[in-house]
Amino acid sequence: MTADVLYPSRSGEIYLVLHSVRHNWAYFSEMDSHEALVFKQYDSNVNGVARFTPHSAFDLPNIPLDAPLRESIEVRCLVTYG
Numbered sequence: 001m002t003a004d005v006l007y008p009s010r011s012g013e014i015y016l017v018l019h020s021v022r023h024n025w026a027y028f029s030e031m032d033s034h035e036a037l038v039f040k041q042y043d044s045n046v047n048g049v050a051r052f053t054p055h056s057a058f059d060l061p062n063i064p065l066d067a068p069l070r071e072s073i074e075v076r077c078l079v080t081y082g
Contacts, residue, residue: 001015002014033071
C-alpha cells in the first residue's frame with residue numbers, strides 16, 4: 001500500500017506494510033557491535049526475488065533499566081547495473 005509524503009519543498013511516496021500470513025519474521029536477539037544487517041530496499045527486476053524489504057523495531061518487555069541503550073545507524077546506497 002502506498003502513501004504520499006508532502007514536504008514544503010518536495011513530495012515523495014512511501015510504502016506501508018499490512019499484515020500477511022506470508023510474511024517471514026526474523027529477530028536477531030544477540031547481535032554484537034561488530035555485526036550488521038543489510039536490507040535490500042527495492043529491486044526493479046521482477047523475476048520472483050524479493051523486491052521490497054520492510055523492517056521494523058520494537059521495545060522488548062522486561063529489559064533492565066540499567067541495560068545499555070541500543071545504537072543504530074542507517075546508510076543508503078544506490079547500486080545500478082548497466
